[in-house]
Amino acid sequence: MDKIKKLNILFTSDTHGWLLPINYSDNSKSTNGLSVIANAMKEYSRENSILMDLGDTIQGSPLLYFHQINRKSYPNPAAQMMNYLNYDYFIPGNHDFNYGMDYLDEFITELNAKTLCANIATKDGLLFKQGFEIVDKNGVKILIIGITTKYIPNWENPNYIKGLIFNDPVVETEKIVNKYRKEVDLVVVAYHGGFERDILTRKEFVKDTGENQGCKIFANIKGVDILLTGHQHRIITEKIDNRILIQPGCNGANLGAVEIEYTDETGFKLVSIQPKLLKAGDYKSDPLCEELIKDVEKDNQVFLDEIIGIVPKNNLAIKDPIQARIDKHPIVDFINCIQIHASNSMLSATSLANIVTGFREEITVRNVLSTYVYSNTLAVVEISGKVLKEYLEKCAEYFVIKDGKIAANPRFSYPKVEHYNYDMIDGIDYVIDVTKKHGDRIESIKYKNKEIDKDDLFTIVLNNYRASGGGDFLMLKDLPIIREIPFNVAELILDYIRENRVLDVVGVNNIKLKT
Ligand SMILES: [Zn+2]
The missing domain is CATH 3.90.780.10 (5'-Nucleotidase, C-terminal domain)
Known part of the structure; x- marks a missing residue:
C-alpha cells in the first residue's frame, strides 16, 4: 500500500494587533492572541506545513496604536512575532491601510513572510509585486493566490490609497487558476474577504456590494481546492465535494488549519482533506513570544495608564x-x-x-x-x-x-x-x-x-x-x-x-x- 503523507495549510486572519492575551480595556486576561495561537501551531510539524496570515494585522489594538505613533522607537511587534513564528505568506487586509501606506510598507519590509496580493495594483503593476506563488512542499505542487476585498475605496481615507487600483478578486483569481491549474496538485486561495451568501443555502445575507465574494469565487472557479477567508470575523469550517471553505474569527481566537492526507507514489493523490479551527482557549500563551515584544508592551502600558x-x-x-x-x-x-x-x-x-x-x-x-x-x-x-x-x-x-x-x-x-x-x-x-x-x-x-x-x-x-x-x-x-x-x-x-x-x-x- 502507498504510504500516506501529511500536509497542512495553517493560517490566521483579522488578528487586529491582538498579540498578547490581554483585554486592554481593563488589563484582564484574555484567552485570545497570537502568542497563544503560537502554541496551537505546535500541533503541526512545520516541515509539513505552510503558514500564512490573511490580513487586518496591524490595526485594532491599543498596542499597535501605541506602536504606530512611536514607530521609530521599536520594531513592529506584529512583524517580530510573525517572523519568530516563521510565517510564509502575508495577504494585506483593508485595515492594514488605516495608518497609511508608509506604515504598511514598513511592516512589510520588516516581515520575513512574502506578501501576496493579486488584485491591488498601481499603473506600474501589482502594488506588492507578487500575486501568487507556486511552491513545492515535500513534492506537492501548490498554487497559492493572495487577494483582498476590492471594497477598500469605500472605506479608506483617499489620501492613503492614492493611485491604487482595486481589481476584481474573482476575475484576477480566475485568470491565475486558468493559467496554472494544470501544472499544480492543489490550489489555495487566501482571500481577505468573506461570503456574500449563506454557503449552504445560497441565500443572500445582505445586498451583494462586492465587499465579500467568497461564494462567487468558490462557485465560479472550480479549480480552487481550498478557500481561506477572513474579514467578516466569522467561524466557518465547511467541506463541499472535498473542497474547503474556512474562516477563523478574529483577534487571535483561532488558528485555521486544513489537514491534508495524500499519497504520491504515482503522482499526487488526495486521501483526505479536513478543515479545522484550533481554539486559543485550549492553549497557553508562549512565553518566548511575549518576551520578544516586552519592551514595547511595557511602555505601552505606561502610556495607557496615564x-x-x-x-x-x-x-x-x-x-x-x-x-x-x-x-x-x-x-x-x-x-x-x-x-x-x-x-x-x-x-x-x-x-x-x-x-x-x-x-x-x-x-x-x-x-x-x-x-x-x-x-x-x-x-x-x-x-x-x-x-x-x-x-x-x-x-x-x-x-x-x-x-x-x-x-x-x-x-x-x-x-x-x-x-x-x-x-x-x-x-x-x-x-x-x-x-x-x-x-x-x-x-x-x-x-x-x-x-x-x-x-x-x-x-x-x-x-x-x-x-x-x-x-x-x-x-x-x-x-x-x-x-x-x-x-x-x-x-x-x-x-x-x-x-x-x-x-x-x-x-x-x-x-x-x-x-
Ligand atoms: Zn477586513
Whole structure:
C-alpha cells in the first residue's frame, strides 16, 4: 500500500494587533492572541506545513496604536512575532491601510513572510509585486493566490490609497487558476474577504456590494481546492465535494488549519482533506513570544495608564452598549461635540463600537482607546434635507420591538456583528417611529426647532468610513466634500481631554424613539 503523507495549510486572519492575551480595556486576561495561537501551531510539524496570515494585522489594538505613533522607537511587534513564528505568506487586509501606506510598507519590509496580493495594483503593476506563488512542499505542487476585498475605496481615507487600483478578486483569481491549474496538485486561495451568501443555502445575507465574494469565487472557479477567508470575523469550517471553505474569527481566537492526507507514489493523490479551527482557549500563551515584544508592551502600558482628565459626574462609563444606543449615552454627545469643535460643522454623526467601555471618573488613555477603537479621520460634507432623511431612515433600521420593548435588530449581530453601523446625529432633533416599516420611520427632523425642508442644506461631519459610504450608507458616498480633517478621532479626543482636563458632559435628548 502507498504510504500516506501529511500536509497542512495553517493560517490566521483579522488578528487586529491582538498579540498578547490581554483585554486592554481593563488589563484582564484574555484567552485570545497570537502568542497563544503560537502554541496551537505546535500541533503541526512545520516541515509539513505552510503558514500564512490573511490580513487586518496591524490595526485594532491599543498596542499597535501605541506602536504606530512611536514607530521609530521599536520594531513592529506584529512583524517580530510573525517572523519568530516563521510565517510564509502575508495577504494585506483593508485595515492594514488605516495608518497609511508608509506604515504598511514598513511592516512589510520588516516581515520575513512574502506578501501576496493579486488584485491591488498601481499603473506600474501589482502594488506588492507578487500575486501568487507556486511552491513545492515535500513534492506537492501548490498554487497559492493572495487577494483582498476590492471594497477598500469605500472605506479608506483617499489620501492613503492614492493611485491604487482595486481589481476584481474573482476575475484576477480566475485568470491565475486558468493559467496554472494544470501544472499544480492543489490550489489555495487566501482571500481577505468573506461570503456574500449563506454557503449552504445560497441565500443572500445582505445586498451583494462586492465587499465579500467568497461564494462567487468558490462557485465560479472550480479549480480552487481550498478557500481561506477572513474579514467578516466569522467561524466557518465547511467541506463541499472535498473542497474547503474556512474562516477563523478574529483577534487571535483561532488558528485555521486544513489537514491534508495524500499519497504520491504515482503522482499526487488526495486521501483526505479536513478543515479545522484550533481554539486559543485550549492553549497557553508562549512565553518566548511575549518576551520578544516586552519592551514595547511595557511602555505601552505606561502610556495607557496615564490619567489625562476627570469626569466629576462620573456619567461617561458604558455598562450596556445596546442600551447606550437606545438611550443615546452622553458619551455620544461628547464625541459629536468634539467633532463639531474640530470641524465647525452644523451637524455631527457618530456611532459606538461593538464593544465600548466609556470613560471612568479618572480618564486614562486606555479608556479613550477602548471607547473610540477605530482609526478614523473626519470629513465635512454638504447634505440636503432629503439625503439627511434617507440617512436617518437607514440608521432607524437598527431598532426592532421585542416583547413590547425596543431592542437592537438581530441583523446587526449576524452574519457580522456591526452595531457600529447605527449612527446618532447631533445638531438636529428627530423622531424615529419604531412601529413603522423601514424607510418610513423618521417622523420629524428639526433644525433649530424648525422642521427641515428637503432642499435645506447642512454641513455634517462624518468619519471617513461613513463619508465614503461604509456600512452600505450609499446615500452618503458622493456628497460634496467641503473639507477633510486628517486627524485620528481618538487623537482629537485625547487632545481635547488633555487640554480641558474636566469633562462636564450633559446628555442631549434629541433622538426620540416611538413605540
Ligand atoms: Zn477586513
